[in-house]
Amino acid sequence: MMYDLKEHVIKFLQRGLRVDGRKPLEYRDISIETGITKNAEGSARVKIGETELIVGVKMEVGSPYPDTPAEGTIIVGAELLPLSSPEFEAGPPDIQAIELARVVDRGIRESRAVSFKKLCIEPGKKIWMCVIDVVTVNDAGNLFDAAALGAMAALKTARFPEYDGEKVNYKKLTDKGLPIEEEPISVTVLKIGEHFIVDPSTEEEKVYDARLTVAIMSNGDLCALQKGGDAAVTEEEISQMIGIAVDKSKELRKHLSAI
């Protein structure tokens, strides 16, 4: 059955089209809404076509890692809620959710999007931790790009809660935003047969051969990569996929810059 679906998808691609009528390198409509839940210090709802997810940022005070005593940190969690797809099951995060969270984490961490140094409260003792939770509401494909976009939108709009040195007062947010110093954009490129596409639908995610998620900084440099899928790719294909990602990232960046 999956074999038939793949044939079907490829037949369309040979004619330069997708099953849903899009061109191979065309995203569905993207929308980002921020400040969507009042109990989070920062939040965003991202829709890409029918895919919808929410990202919330909670600020916590904790102790630094011993090897980085003067640096705060981020923690990314992803919940593939069974509410959002018949294929997601209840229970602790499975490998799919873990990979999603780690890829989002890497894009933010390696681009130095959040200054960890500025999240230090008292070296060796107290730091801010930004806990970024991604939860899915409707999975219609391309959670990777949506989650990365949502995480950055939520971080950009997050405010520190009041902190008196002892306790965090979550009822009062200060005017102070997080130390955001870079805005990475993630673009995932899929290879199906001999064809490349972006922004996959649920069906396309079932039949792809290879996947490359590329996190791109504002100067065009890359800051994180994740290859997925069962098939190996050539060097030539990798540079093609990166080229597509860098190109498409400009489109996505407009949505993030507008926030």
Next chain:
Amino acid sequence: MRSDGRKDDELRPVTAKAGIIKRADGSGYFKVGNTEAYAAVYGPRNLYPKFMQNPERGILRCSYNMMPFSGAGERVRPGGSRRSKEISLVTEKALLPVLELSEYPNSVVDIFIEFPQTDAGTRCAGICAASIALADAGLVMKDLVSAVAVGYNKGRILVDVSKEEEDIEGMTDIPVAVLPRTGKISLLQMDGQIPPAELQKAVAMAKEASRKLYEIQKQALKDKYHSFEVGELR
């Protein structure tokens, strides 16, 4: 007058929608004040492991869960708590009486209820959203379920208590779910003290308020299918 300007028997502003999660077989959205609930129904679908199947009737499974950033105060750790397990159970029992599960032998109907934002009354908002979702899924039902929490404090009964009111010392919290057509009650819990006669009044006020919720829930379902009528279906 209450701190947010409401009368004692007045609900917070309510918004309800049907069919908001496309991948689900049925879905509902219910917002009351700052409490916001999503519900998705999957099923009837095959139940595994097989020994759990009942050839006479389908089973209902409910899951109540707060998103990690939804609560006032600290982050809610994902993975469920004893509280969320208990609420899942009473939600399931609140919804069961309206479902005709004998229509779905060997199957399961799953309901997932999630909260992006909470401000008291979550279990009731969840039940309202779930009941919209069940109807949206086209399941055989005898009624919807409408639910609201009433509070009691020093001789005063307040409908649809907010978080601020719930936190008042001595506030008794009474969530009630009503089957609007028969007036029967399918969820009743209470945290706090109250004289028996006052409880009767409180439940009566919950029933009265639930009629308003019922109308809003029905309208949400009609709105979805109305737009189909004039638009997508020909």
